[in-house]
Structures are given as C-alpha cells and as structure tokens.
Amino acid sequence: MRPFELIAPTTVDEALATPGTFLAGGTTLVDLMKLDVLTPQRVLDINDLPLRGIDTGDGLRIGALERMSDIAAHPGTYPVISRALLLSASQQLRNMASIGGNVLQRTRCTYFRDVSSPCNRREPGSGCPALTGANRMHAVLGTSDSCAATHPSDVAVALVALDAEVRLVGPDGSRTVRLADLYRLPGDTPEIENDLRPGELLTEIVVPRLDWASNSTYVKVRDRQSYEFALCSAAVALDVRDSRIVDARVAVGGVATVPWRLTAVEAALRGRPATLATFSDAAAGAADGARPLSANGFKTSLLERTVVRALLELTEGDRA
C-alpha cells in the first residue's frame, strides 16, 4: 500500500469539493490498495455523510451508506434483495460493506488483482491473460476480445431485475439513472466500468414499487456453500395468477461482465402456465449469444439450469 492522504468530509458539498477516491466500507478499496491495484493519493472517508436510511413508503429507497446486513434484515426489503445480500460474502463483510460500495465493487478477476499480470481493465492495452488462462470463473456474456471479467455483485443482479435506479450527485449537479444503464460492457475500453463521472457520488438506490416482487428469490450456485462468489446466480420474480404467469423478472450473475437482465426469458414466460415445461422452454434461450472461453463453457448449461431452479423454487418451494 502506498502512503495516501485521508480526509473525512461531513457534508456532501464538502465531499464533492474535494477530489479524491471515496471510501465507504473499504472492503473492496482497501483490499485493492493493499494489492497495489489502486493507488489513490487522497481518500475521502464518506462514512460521516448523511447517506443513510431505508424507506419503504413507495417502493424502496436505500441510502448509499446503508450496510448490507442492515438492508438484508429490513422487513420492507424484497425477498430477492435480502436473499442476494445474505448469500454474499460473510456476515463480517456484510456488517462493514455499504450498498453503494457493493454495486460499484471491482471485478474479482485474478489478473486484475495481480499487478504483475497484464490486464486491459487495470492497464489499458496491456493484454488479457484470462482469455487463454484461468477463466473458469469468467463471463460468457457481454465479453469482448479485451476483457471477460465478471461483475461480482450479487445484489446488483437483484436490483437490475427490479429496475432499480441510482441517484448520483456530482460537482455539476445531480441525476438519476437506471442501475442497468450505469454499467458499461467492456468493449474496447474495459477500464471504463460505468458511467459515473469524475467526483460523482452515489447517494441513494431507488427500487420502484412492484408489489408482486414479494414473490421473488435469488439462487446462487457456487463451489462452496458460503463465502464464495457465484459461478452462476439468478434473481427472479414472478406474478402468477390462476397458475398463469402474468409478469416476470429474470436477471443473472456470475456469467456476464455486467449484471445481466434476461428480457427475452421474461417475455417467453409471460402469459404461459407456471410449469416446468414453460420454465425449461423459456430458459433455453437464456445463454443466447454466449461466448465461452476454454474453461467456462459449462456456464451456458449451468445458466439455464439455474434459471429453471430459481423459477421452480418460486412456484414449488425449495424441496428438501
């Protein structure tokens, strides 16, 4: 870790007036600073800013500094959100980590995290060893010839499924964007991960009201039962009336470079009976456009199976 200046603004204005890197829970930032991947000269500890509160009046509004554990435990949170949070990281990390930091966390790609390796995301133009190297954990969707790193957040998948928006405040004013639109595909510029402008602060996450999302869940498939990132995950919500699917939300994680909404799968579910046959048919298109690498080809099949499992659990329950 390189020496850096640490300051702790107490108002949003003060934070915006001082150029620097925001520190919330620090569970991504400090980690990457220790690895020399991030070397900010000035760090702004934003934990004293008034970016707190969980409001369930109309939809769900979550202050950027709310901790993962508190949101998961909040009674007004949609099941898909609290499940995604509870299946993330560990209790200790969830107590530390903020929701703002979570959706902006950096990829876990082993080459990105190791400064002795080339990495287009960390050092534009230096190359991508993952395309031929250790890529079992990498993405099959949304990849490019310069990067195939997955977006690691679980809760972002749930938020994208629910059409969440983020409120951003910057030196030039404030704006609201859909979380799904904030993320950028790697393309030729994998170093640009999102549309956040320099100095812009994420202040709040807003999930529009969706009453039937009370019927929602998150399934996370991984190599061990806890404390591990997803090989594949699915956030699903279903509006079922008289055994027919009126509406559906499906997004997947662990398989794509950004949280991946499956609108075609949603469309294929709508209006059909809530049966295994419907789920299997709809999920058959889930991996359309996938570009498997040497060691992650299994993710296309796993993706379909994860979506089916999540839909089944929602309609039949997790049987045993």
Next chain:
Amino acid sequence: MTTTRLDAPLKVTGRATYASDHTFPGLAHGYVVVSTIAHGEIESMDVTAAKGSPGVLAVYSPFDPLELRTPSTAFLGETWVPLQDREVGYYGQPIGFVVAETYEQARDAAMLVEVTYRRRPARTSLQDGLATAEDAPPAMDGSPPSLSVLADGVESIEDALAASPVVVDATYRTATQNHAAMEPHSAVAVWEDGTLTVHSGNQGSDLQAQELANALQVDPAAVHAVNPFVGGAFGGKGRTSVPAFLAAAAARALGRPVKAALSREQVFTATAGRAATVQRITLGAERDGTLVAIRHDSWSSTALDRSFVEPTSHGTSREWYSTRNLAISQKMVPLTISPTTFMRAPGEAPGSFALESAIDELAVALDMDPVELRLRNNSTAPPGRDLQWSSKHLDECFAIGAARFGWADRSPQGHTDGDWLVGLGTATAMFPALRFPATVGITLRDDDTAEVATSGADPGTGLLTVLALIGAESLDIAPERITPRLGDSALPSGGMSGGSTATASTGTAIMVAAPKAIDELLALAAAPGAPFAGRDVSYADGRVLADGGSMTFGEVLRAVGRASVSVTGSSAPGEEMTKHSFSSFGAQFCEVRVHRWTREVRVSRMLGVFDAGRIINRKAARSQLMGGMIWGVSAALHEGLDVDADGRPSNADLAGYLLPVNADIGEVDVALVEHPDTLHNSVGARGLGEIGIVGMAAAVANAVHNATGVRVRHIPITIEDLLVPPVRGS
C-alpha cells in the same frame, strides 16, 4: 482418558504467543520479495528506490546477499536457502528481502524493487510431462520406484490381469495443494552475545536449530529455536522456513532483532506444497471379488530441485489389499513449480483417492457391495511379505461403521430427497504406524510436581496434553501435577512432529524415563542418612513406600535436601520391526447430496471408524480425526492450486483457494475401536494424526457416483463434472 487440551484456554483467549507475536526493543521488520516469473535468470534488480524509501534499513538480493550456506542434516537432507544465486525456478520464489523500521515501510519498499529477468519457458503441465517422466528416487523405506510381487508361475502382471475374469482399468488425477496453515511462515530472530534465539513455528525445534546453525555457520550450541505454539503445520513446517533463514541472517548483519512473515499470497508459492498426481490403476478379480492382481502406476509432479515425490503407489497399493499379484511404479515430472514436500498423509491421501475409487469401480463391475468387496480382500500381511499386521481390526471398523451409518439401506442407484440426489460412499483408510527416535526428560521436584519435557512440537495435534497424560500414568500421579514442556531446542531431542509418530515416539520415551526417575528417587530415599536408609523401598501413587511408612516424592527430596531429580529416557524403532508389519486402519463413510438441477455436491453426513491402537486422549483424537476427514472433503470438492501455463498460480489466496466453510460440513461422526498395540510400542498407541484424511476423497467420489451415476476420476470434483451426461434425475 478424555481431557481438554491444556493449551486450549490460552489459544481460544488469544494468550498463546505465536512466533510473530514476539517483539523486542529495536525490532526491525522484513518483507520478502518474490519472483514474478516461473523460470529464468535474474538479470538485474534495481533497489535504488526501495533503499531510499522511508525507514528502510537494508535491501538484500542475489546481488547483495545475506550470507547463508545450504544446510544439510541427517534427517532432512539439504534445505534450500534464498538469495544465493540468480536462478528462478518457480513463480513467487523468494529473491529479495527488505528490512525497515516498520512492516508497512518494508512492504511499501518491497513494491519498489524493479527486477529484470532473462526468461526461460515455464513447464507447468504434469500431463504434458508424462511422456518424459523420470523414475522417482527410492521410497522412504528404501524400496525401488518399481516393484512387483507375482504368484508362483506367473510371468508378468499383464499375464495376471489377462487371466482375471473381471478387470477395471482407469486413470485418476489429484490436484496440487498447499498446507495453507493458519499461521503463515514467520520468524523473530534475536542475537545476544553471539547466541541466536529464533521464534518460529516449526515441526521440530532441534532440527530447526541444527539447520540454522548449519546455514549461518555457527556452533549448534549458539542457536536456540523456540516454538511452544505452532499455528498449523501439516508437513509444511518440517524444514526451516525462508523467513526464519532471512530474519536470522539479517538480524546478525544489522545487529538488531528482525521479524519476518510471509503474506498469505506468498505462503502459496514461497513454501513447499503437495504435488499433483496422475495414477493409473488396473485391478483384476475373480467373479466372487477375490483380487487376482493390482497394478498401480503413479506420476507425481515435483519442482526442478526434485524436492519431493508424492508416493501414491507405495503408500497404498503396496500394502493395502491381499492380492496374489502386485506391480507398482512411481515416476516424477520435474516442473517449474514451487517445491513439493510432505503434506498430511503424503502418498496415502491422493493414492487412496485412486485406489479406493478403483475398488468402488470394481464393486460396480461385480455388482457387489463395496464393503463386502473390501472385506473379501482384507489382508493379514502386506502382499509378498511374511510379517503379519501386529493388530488389525479393519473388519470391526467396517462392521461398526456400516451399522452406525445405515449402510444396509443404501441402494446401488442412490435415492432422491426432493430436488436432491443422495448417495452413500465408503473407502478404506490406512496409515503406517511409525516411530522416530525421541528423548524425553523427566524432573521430579520437591514440591511434588514433575516436569515432562521434549523439544518436539505440538502444531495443534495435542502432544502437550499427551506428555502430561502419559507422564502422569508413568509416574502414578495426577495429570495436574505434571508440567509438560515442548517446543524448545534446549530440551531433550524430540525430533520432528510428523508422520503421525509423536505420541508413540515420545510416549515410549516417557515410559523409559519414568522408571529411571523412580529408581533414582528410591536410591536417594534409601541412602545412608535418608528417611528410609537401608530399608526396602518401593514406589506407588507418587509416594515412596517402606515398611512402616511412606512419604511423597517431594517430601523425600526435601528431606535429603534435593530440589529435584532429573533423568532422560530415549526410544527408537527396534526389534519389533523384524517381527510384524504395523499400520493404523479405518473405514470411511459419507453421504452426499447433489442438486438435481445445478449439481452442487454437498456432504451431509460422514463417519470414520478407526483402529489406531490405544487412544490416549479421546477428545483430542476425535478432533484430530474429524479435522482429517473434513480435509478429505476439502480435497474431494474444493482444494486445488491452479497454475497457469506461465507458472503463475491464479488462486493463491484464501478467497480463491477454496477450503470448506462450516456450512459445507454436515454431521461428522468418529468412532474408535481401541485395541492397544503393544507389539508396536509399550504405550500401545499407533498414529492417528493423518489417517483421518485418507480415503475420504474416494468415499465422497464414490458417493457422488452412487447419487448420480457419474464417475469422476479427478479431484476436486466440481459442478461442471456433473453437468455432463449420463445424469439421472433431470
């Protein structure tokens, strides 16, 4: 006996001082610099920026080395020391050492060291090296890499297999692993008046002191190695670590105490780990399951220095089953990877995955119960050897295990429970019963306490408590009156805590020392002028007895004006080796659940039933065996160091190198059949430190086959292995 570990309260309250907890006035901190290529030569190292960085005291490199010689000891042979040349043989090899006033300053400066290399191609694929594999050196017991035992009139193993009515033939693979002990390799070194004291977690303080004296070219009497607490070792702390060599040498050069510790990432490369293996096994059997022939050919990865070969054939098929014909071979493939060394059950752990999977495949081919097949081929002695097992109750282990686990309810096709496919698997476990030479000192004190002391280590195994328990029994006093001591090279030589030997080795030495101490006490008590002068004296219950009276040993010592009586006792393997074969035995059982759709494997129940002779401390024994079994699950489903084609490990931290977490481990049950084995040693205890891991990976793989119909012949088994047809249930 069931005793809570004596060191447990210290450990769980954080009061046990591990090596790097030590601090001294003027302590400087070292950070190890490691290579970022796997193979080549260091052309130059620019250390200017590092030297100019705040707080830096020194930067050592092959161009400005610390003086260290390659130490050589009878027990360990040669041990590599860093910075002595510019060769790089693996990624993450120690190539520099930065010492500064604080740890952070040393680490920051280390990141400023610029290295240029002349690269040579990396070789990291065991598979690609199979064609050019070399014969392994002779095994630990001196046997050649290839050997066969053939029945009278049988010309070759091929003939024996050709004549077998049922044959299974398959190739199995196991992953590279690292011990990943909780305590990273670390050391604090202090020189005082020409004497070096090193605090460093290690498996044998006297061996460490010898290696350090040898490396630093000083009188062995001038090196004091101390390690009363070791935060896990598992074979990975047998040799002196790089931080210990560097801290000791830098402390001498700088005239200041120096602390050094590897980072977690460095532990995965700058120490030695477990080799990867490829094993081909061919079994030939009669239709009733009687084995006709076992052929087991093994290939092990090793480092360029050929540091260690995982003896998978010799560790398993050589001894495990009764068979008329046997042929085994062991080859090695030198690669540009980190050094290899012993890791819990070296040979037996990966070897048993292959052999016990193959036995399960044979059971399937014969349509026979896997327990029955194993018992049908239960041996009374290793194939081709006259020396019978001293005490073997493997059949009892299987009988108890099968009943306790509900094995009779197992269907050859597994069963389902909701969305989960459920299967049961079993495997045999064996681990040789060994002893190393050991000396123990006993001191009787005038306050009626006794000290039992040896230099050996307790890396979490429970040896400290064993010293107290066997000491108490041998001196006929309560364990609370014993002060056990270990982990200090100044104590009588206990050798290395490894090979599951410590209880048998030091326990036997205690049983030699105790009568000597008592004899000396009795001689003092009956000497002219002493309380029992000229009388017939005996000893029981901590007291000296004579006609008409008795005194505690403390009272006797006080009466004769002695503060204490000290003796030593030694033991080593001997005559018994010419009379019997020795091993611990076990039967492993496990239940797995595989998700119908997404194919995660979870172990819901496991049971190990073990025959390890007399059990000295049931509580610690049970914990030790549970830990081993859990490690077996880890090997089966989680652990593997992935090394890129260019030699870089891609998961060298505890987020990427997966170990099971609590949620992965269901019910763990351990049962012990206790038949003291006094033919092996007078304590009657055989080793049980390592046997818990043996067989468990195969039991998991066999259960996965039972659940899904998919036979996976490599570990770790991961989701993608089970997404392929044939699958049942979806």
